[in-house]
Amino acid sequence: MASEIHQITGIDAAAIQGSDLSMYTVEERMSWAEERQTTRLEDAAYCLLGIFDVNIPLLYGEGEKAFRRLAEEIAKTTRGYKLVDINKGSPKPRIGQSLPWKLAPYLSRDITVHGNSTSKNDFSETQSGTRTSPYRHETAQVFPHRDLHFPGQVTGTDDHDESEPTSDALDPGSIPSITASQLRILTLDPGVVGDRLVGRVQEFNFSDAPPYYALSYTWGQEPDLHPIFLQGKKRLIRSNLFHALQRIRLRSGPINLWIDSICINQQDDSERTSQVRQMADIYRNATGVLIWLGEEDSTSQLAMDVVEEIVQPNYSWRGPWWEDYGFVALAQILERPWFRRRWVLQEAAISSNSTIFCGDRQVYMSTFAMAVNLVRARLSTTTPPDIQTNQSSPIAFLAIFRDSPAVRLLDTIEGAFRRSDEGAIVHRRLSLETLVDLARFSDTSDHRDTVYSLLSLARDATVLSISSQIDVLVDPDYSKTVLDVYSDFILHCIHHSGSLDILLPPWAPLQSTTHVVRDVNVSELHNQPLPSWIATRDRLPFGEPSRRLTQRLHGNPLVGSSQKRVYNSHFSSKPEARIGRDSDAKCAGSLYVKGFVFGEVAKRSMRMPNAMVTKDCLKILVSASQNLAPRPLSVPDVMWRTICADRDDKGDPAPPFYRSALSHLLQLSCEATASVDSTNLIDNFSSIDVEELLDTDLNDHVRTFLEIVKGVIWNRRTFQTYPEIETDGSKRPFVGLIPQAAKFGDKVCIV
Numbered sequence: 001m002a003s004e005i006h007q008i009t010g011i012d013a014a015a016i017q018g019s020d021l022s023m024y025t026v027e028e029r030m031s032w033a034e035e036r037q038t039t040r041l042e043d044a045a046y047c048l049l050g051i052f053d054v055n056i057p058l059l060y061g062e063g064e065k066a067f068r069r070l071a072e073e074i075a076k077t078t079r080g081y082k083l084v085d086i087n088k089g090s091p092k093p094r095i096g097q098s099l100p101w102k103l104a105p106y107l108s109r110d111i112t113v114h115g116n117s118t119s120k121n122d123f124s125e126t127q128s129g130t131r132t133s134p135y136r137h138e139t140a141q142v143f144p145h146r147d148l149h150f151p152g153q154v155t156g157t158d159d160h161d162e163s164e165p166t167s168d169a170l171d172p173g174s175i176p177s178i179t180a181s182q183l184r185i186l187t188l189d190p191g192v193v194g195d196r197l198v199g200r201v202q203e204f205n206f207s208d209a210p211p212y213y214a215l216s217y218t219w220g221q222e223p224d225l226h227p228i229f230l231q232g233k234k235r236l237i238r239s240n241l242f243h244a245l246q247r248i249r250l251r252s253g254p255i256n257l258w259i260d261s262i263c264i265n266q267q268d269d270s271e272r273t274s275q276v277r278q279m280a281d282i283y284r285n286a287t288g289v290l291i292w293l294g295e296e297d298s299t300s301q302l303a304m305d306v307v308e309e310i311v312q313p314n315y316s317w318r319g320p321w322w323e324d325y326g327f328v329a330l331a332q333i334l335e336r337p338w339f340r341r342r343w344v345l346q347e348a349a350i351s352s353n354s355t356i357f358c359g360d361r362q363v364y365m366s367t368f369a370m371a372v373n374l375v376r377a378r379l380s381t382t383t384p385p386d387i388q389t390n391q392s393s394p395i396a397f398l399a400i401f402r403d404s405p406a407v408r409l410l411d412t413i414e415g416a417f418r419r420s421d422e423g424a425i426v427h428r429r430l431s432l433e434t435l436v437d438l439a440r441f442s443d444t445s446d447h448r449d450t451v452y453s454l455l456s457l458a459r460d461a462t463v464l465s466i467s468s469q470i471d472v473l474v475d476p477d478y479s480k481t482v483l484d485v486y487s488d489f490i491l492h493c494i495h496h497s498g499s500l501d502i503l504l505p506p507w508a509p510l511q512s513t514t515h516v517v518r519d520v521n522v523s524e525l526h527n528q529p530l531p532s533w534i535a536t537r538d539r540l541p542f543g544e545p546s547r548r549l550t551q552r553l554h555g556n557p558l559v560g561s562s563q564k565r566v567y568n569s570h571f572s573s574k575p576e577a578r579i580g581r582d583s584d585a586k587c588a589g590s591l592y593v594k595g596f597v598f599g600e601v602a603k604r605s606m607r608m609p610n611a612m613v614t615k616d617c618l619k620i621l622v623s624a625s626q627n628l629a630p631r632p633l634s635v636p637d638v639m640w641r642t643i644c645a646d647r648d649d650k651g652d653p654a655p656p657f658y659r660s661a662l663s664h665l666l667q668l669s670c671e672a673t674a675s676v677d678s679t680n681l682i683d684n685f686s687s688i689d690v691e692e693l694l695d696t697d698l699n700d701h702v703r704t705f706l707e708i709v710k711g712v713i714w715n716r717r718t719f720q721t722y723p724e725i726e727t728d729g730s731k732r733p734f735v736g737l738i739p740q741a742a743k744f745g746d747k748v749c750i751v
Contacts, residue, residue, distance in 0.1 A: 021051060022194065026078060042066040052077070053194060055359070057298035077194030175265050178203050180274040183282060184263035185212050185256050186230075188249045197228040197245050199254070201262065206281065212256035214286040216347040216354075217244050218294075218337045219261065219445055230262075237261065244292035247357060257290075258282055260343075269478035276476040280350055280456030284425075289351040289365075291344070293336050296359025303329035304361040307371040317378055322395050327375065331397040333358065334372070334406035340546075342442035343453045345435075349413040350456065352423030369410050375401045405441040405545070412438050416457050432458035432474065433493040433562040436507050440537055441545045447509055448485045452476045460496045482511075483528045487579045487587040490534070493562075494577050500593060500751055501565055505557040506539040531589045541711065552610075555714035558737070560651040569750050595751030599721030599734050607717055607740050611690035611710040613643060617718045618685045624720065624735040635663045642736060644705065645712045654708075661705035665693070715740050721748055 005016055011032045015021060021029065029051045038044045045066035046058055054073035059066070178184060183206060188199040204210070218240055226242035227234045237245075241261060249255060264275045275282075283289060306326035309315055321327070338344060348354050354365035379401055401407060412435070418427040430438070435454040444450055451474060455461040461474060473492035480488075486508060493502040511530060530536060538544045543553045560566035580590030605617040618639070625636035640662040646654045669686040690710045694703065719738045723731035734748065 021053065026052075026074060045070045055295050057296065057301070059298065073193075077192055175201075177265065177268055177271050178275075180278065181205055181207075183209060183258065183275070183278070185209060186259055186262050187254050187256050188245060189254050190250050190252055192251060193246050197242070197249070199228065199230055201230055206278070206285070209285070210256055211287050212258050214258045214283050214289050214347065214351070215244065215248070215292065216289050216338075216344050217241060217292040218341050220337070228262075240292070240294065243295050244357070247295075247360060248290055248292070258286060272478045273476050276452055276478075279346065283347055283350045286351060288353040288355060289347055291338065291348060291354055291356045291365060293333065293338050293356060293358040296361070297332075299325075299329035299332055300358050301361065302326050303333045304358060304363060306330050307363055307368055310371050310374050311367055317382075321378065321382075322398055328397050330371070330375070331400040334400050334404060339404075339406035339409050340442050342439055342444045342449060345409065345412055345416075345439055345442070346453055346456050349416045350425070352419065369414065372401065372407065372410060376407065408438065408441055428457065428459035430458065431460045431496065431562055432489070433497060433502055436489070437505060437561060440507050440540070443509065443546060446478075447482045447511070448478065448480070450507075450509060451485055451489045460492075481528060481586060483530065483534075483587045483589070486530070486534050487591075490591070491577065491579065494575055497562060497565075498572070498574055499565060500575050500577065501559040501562065503533050503591075504535060504559045505561075506535040506537045508534050508536045510536050510538055510544055529589075531591070533591045541714070552714055555716050556711040558645055558712070560647075564651050566647050566651045575751070593751045595749045597747045597749050599724065599748040601719050601738065601742060601744055601746045601748065602722045602733065603720040604738065604742060604744065605718040607715055608713045609715060611714050613688040613690060613709070613713060615685050615687050617643075617713075620718045620720050621735055624733055635659050635666065638735060642718065643713055644708045645737070647708070649704070649708055657701050658705050658708075661699075661702045664699075664702055665706075713737070717742065719748075 005011065009032065012019075012024065012028070015024060015032075030048075032051065033044075033048055036044075036047065038047065040060065041063055042058070042060055048070060049055065052070075052074055054070070054077055056066075056069050056073055062069075182203050184201050184203050186199050186201050188197065191198070220238050220240045222239050224236035224238055226237055226239060228237050228242070228245070229235075238261075241259070245257075248257075265271045303326065306324070306329065309326075348365060356363050356365055356368050379398060412430075416428065416430055416435075417425045418429060420426050432451070432454060435457055436451065439454060444453060455474065455476065473495055474485075474488050477485075490502055494500060508530060511528070539554055541552055541554050541556055542549045558567075576594035578592050580588045580592060582588045603620055605620050606614050608614055608617055621639045621642055622636065624638045637659075640659045641654060643662070644654050644658055648654055648658075665688055666685065669688060690706050690713075694706055694710070698706070716737050717740060719736060719742065721734040723733045736748075738746075
């Protein structure tokens with residue numbers, strides 16, 4: 001087929017079959033497109049992007065400017081060509097007749113590489129903390145750090161490897177293991193975008209490692225397709241890392257980098273285990289952390305411009321500021337995959353010197369976070385009316401600044417530590433249980449990293465500073481199964497919190513979630529079914545976070561966060577818990593806890609779908625009260641306290657006005673269905689549609705109550721136990737809320 005296509009198009013058959021297109025000259029590649037036709041003028045330039053492996057935003061309407069922008073990228077990424085300024089009357093050499101006439105005026109041959117003489121001193125620092133190039137359209141290969149230039153050979157010389165890389169494959173699994181006191185560092189040779197990636201990986205002791213930068217990025221789901229030449233041999237890496245290294249490497253000298261996928265043998269579980277234990281030191285000791293968000297798109301440049309502008313002291317938030325499209329662009333940046341990767345919490349939080357890269361633009365992490373927080377602060381005082389009620393509204397994007405994985409990530413990074421004036425970590429504020437809860441919006445390619453990726457941030461873990469005062473219950477070990485890691489985490493939380501609350505809030509990723517596995521054994525480790533006492537994230541109010549659902553599926557967890565526990569039915573007695581294990585000491589799927597049974601489910605209401613307080617539900621709650629008064633309605637405590645879980649929106653005990661709020665609703669319900677023939681008040685109750693009522697004009701105290709009820713009862717049931725004999729000889733059942741799946745005869749326990 002390749003030969004037939006060659007005959008028709010003139011494209012070399014080897015190129016069609018997958019040969020490296022950089023082997024062909026600019027003239028040859030241009031000739032392939034010479035006779036092609038497009039409907040829109042700009043597409044004549046855009047259709048060439050893949051042939052030259054360059055990226056520029058698609059800006060329809062720019063006309064012939066598209067050809068100049070394409071020429072700029074070709075000049076930057078291809079040796080032997082330079083950009084010609086046709087506006088200054090300079091000579092206009094042509095590459096040849098094979099070059100499309102629209103592109104020819106902008107390019108000429110040159111013996112120098114465009115921009116190769118630019119040094120890091122040619123760049124100036126702006127007040128907002130970004131670095132700018134005097135060549136506006138250059139791919140800026142600089143960092144906001146003054147001591148960036150590293151020796152070419154990590155031993156101290158300025159030479160780098162000039163030998164021609166071979167096509168021999170480098171097997172990552174053949175790399176000798178390193179000890180727990182060592183790390184590997186990649187020295188990446190200089191080059192411009194489009195040049196081969198060439199470098200060396202060397203081992204060092206932590207005590208004598210040279211200066212280096214640590215890279216924070218997302219792996220992505222793509223296979224390893226792009227080449228990097230290490231020690232003269234080709235190794236394939238994933239697309240996102242390939243583009244990051246193309247942008248981050250320097251033009252005039254090598255740079256030392258620590259990159260997890262290259263500097264850790266991912267096929268060696270023992271090495272992964274020891275390196276993860278050292279991860280905090282690796283990032284803390286780095287000169288800085290380079291955060292790669294991905295390549296630029298049609299709006300990312302505008303987003304970076306907005307970041308620089310709004311952090312300026314003289315920036316004015318005038319009128320409907322959200323109509324500036326720059327804020328839409330910034331919201332789109334916050335939706336990038338990096339903000340959903342769990343490892344970045346550690347990578348960005350530990351370093352006090354982080355820089356964000358997006359395409360050829362850079363900005364300090366602290367500056368970026370400040371810009372996002374300024375938008376959030378402005379929204380708290382000038383919120384447009386339909387920001388959340390209308391998903392199709394042109395300003396619906398503003399909800400991303402209010403609650404999204406990105407803003408939760410930035411909040412967690414900011415709140416994880418207390419630092420000294422010099423930026424050193426002096427105190428870890430959050431427990432491991434809290435961190436796992438806060439990070440439930442994020443994902444990992446290995447489910448064991450749901451826990452391991454956060455150990456270095458936790459105040460009750462021992463990865464950073466070993467202390468005999470703290471019991472080690474969770475320690476990185478990649479020979480363990482996912483179930484074993486999760487059960488270790490459960491025991492850790494029970495031991496350090498003195499509570500079993502961790503059994504209820506959803507935190508564990510679904511085993512069916514898409515993830516990357518390295519071999520069959522790891523796949524088996526991932527795909528073990530999880531027992532019911534490990535709450536998976538599909539039970540969250542809006543389901544698995546990665547699905548981005550806007551329709552509620554479940555009620556809120558009835559226990560509070562680990563920072564504020566709301567119930568204490570065990571009167572602070574220490575829990576007793578153990579994991580059932582098989583003959584190999586692996587978790588067998590059972591958890592044993594000490595407690596007592598005080599009843600079993602005798603009656604249950606219908607499910608309360610979509611926050612519908614059914615008549616059936618109300619009857620069960622009223623049955624527990626012996627003081628059912630005639631009208632005017634006196635609401636028994638058991639009724640109003642149960643449907644709001646006896647808590648307000650902050651997790652504090654429910655205020656007394658919730659009683660009057662429910663009384664008002666029941667009065668309306670009875671008036672709408674009153675029967676003159678009935679003297680039983682229960683017969684006059686009607687179901688309460690919470691969702692519908694919230695769309696009506698209500699008193700503030702009633703609306704507040706209904707918002708709480710909505711989150712508590714959604715898809716749950718009320719239940720009643722068999723009557724128990726009280727001390728006065730009377731019989732009274734217990735009532736409460738149970739999950740949708742609870743059945744008759746289920747035991748009700750306090751543990």
